[in-house]
Amino acid sequence: MKLLAAMILAAGLLSAVHIVHAADPDPLQDFCIADIAAGPVSNGFPCKLPALASTDDFAFSGLAEAADPSVSATNGTATLAFVRQWPALNTQGLSLIRLDINPGGVVNPHTHNLATEILYVLEGEMYTGFVTNNFGNDPTISNKLYAKVVKKGEAFIFPRGLLHFQLNKGKVLASSLNVLNSQNPGIQLMPLALFGSGIDREMLEKSFFMNATQVAALENIFQ
Template sequence: MVISTQVLFLSFLALTCSIGLASDPSPLQDFCVADPNNPVKLNGIVCKDPKLVEAKDFFRSGLHVPGDTNNSAGSQITPASIVQIPGLNTLGISLARLDFAPNSIVTPHTHPRATEILTLLEGTLLVGFVTSNPENRLITKTLNKGDVFVFPIGLIHFHQNIAHRPAVAIVAFSSQNPGIVTIENSVFGSKPDIPTNILAKAFQTNPAIIANIQSKFLR
């Protein structure tokens, strides 16, 4: 009985520790400016020599410039992540500017490594996310200028400009590299294609319809 209790306790500790580490690790120094040219590969990016660090490593300009929304979705993401700001490396945060043409969308997607918090600067957006199985509950909210909304890590979510004028938002992430999985591209635009009979069964339709949808995505 004692051994069983100890095993159960150790298993609990292992589980709680793994949950605690399920995010960007805490930094162990003042900063670790990313050195993208370093050939060493690891979970993150190797630090630049601190003696070579400059103010520009922590700086990005241009977020006041509207993004080009002349695309099929009518929206544009302008990132301020580790690629644009190397000094974000190991700090566990990043952000982006979102621009929306009138009546446009950011299609359903997930961020596998980050929670997202959105602040609407101009316009009106309909936003929402879907909870996990089996509930699959849709939680939505109409946002106006100055409103804030949170999208929990890993959940499918979307943004839609429901007004006849442009909208602008700033989004922040709890990771230096939140990642993005757009649902339509992952399902219908994979390389190579997911077999049509699998998707037809999943979406309760026929393979010809699936093949037609897949043909619309660039390879």
């Protein structure tokens, strides 16, 4: 009986340890201003000493003004407020993006592998949406498009990791404020990843049914 009681107690302790471990990704202190210069560790950046924090650490003005979309080949710009730009986000599980897109401009199809995203339109309108994964080749739900024109004051959600995009079909500058549930959500722009990373040109030609001249033209844009 004593052995049985000891085994039950041990099992209970292991269960408790598992529960504590499951909560570890949550903040373990009020804040942790990232020491960016120290470099990232496994789940964020080391903290600056709390006594060295100031009110200015918790304020951020980098999204106040629209970026100039005309500087981009796609006529669309994304201004980031991730942990590297705003160190106070460290361990808080949030980040922001501001999009500014000229009429006819786009934000290329891309993914955030570490975060779900909500887009809220500040000005103008955007054609935006996402494409689902390939669910075992089930034609009813695989590679399914969910997209619409989202107007000022409206919002749209992009599930974590799914390919999504923005296009300004209107006649004025379109802007949005996007919230993501990760301090470092990751961004992979599809054209840049494919045509700006040095993938063998033959691979690109055969994958996209393009000739060498067409692939080279895209490489010149994205490299």
